[in-house]
Amino acid sequence: MTPKKETKSTKIVQAVVVVAAVLLIIAGICNGSALDVLIKGINICTECVGLG
Structure with a gap:
């Protein structure tokens, strides 16, 4: 099995x-979506552990 060569277009x-x-991540951080994701992640983790 030979690896495929990467072409210029690839x-x-x-x-x-x-x-x-990267641009979409920066846009998400600028509009406050990162905080929403963090809060939802914390909520899910605390529910799994049984704290919430």
Whole structure:
């Protein structure tokens, strides 16, 4: 089984996806979504442990 060679177009697509992901993460942090996700994560963890 030989590994596939990455072509130039594959690298471009990967770069575009990474840039889009970073931009969307920054947009989520700026509009306050990160705090919502943190609060929901804390709530789920405390419910699993039996504290909530």
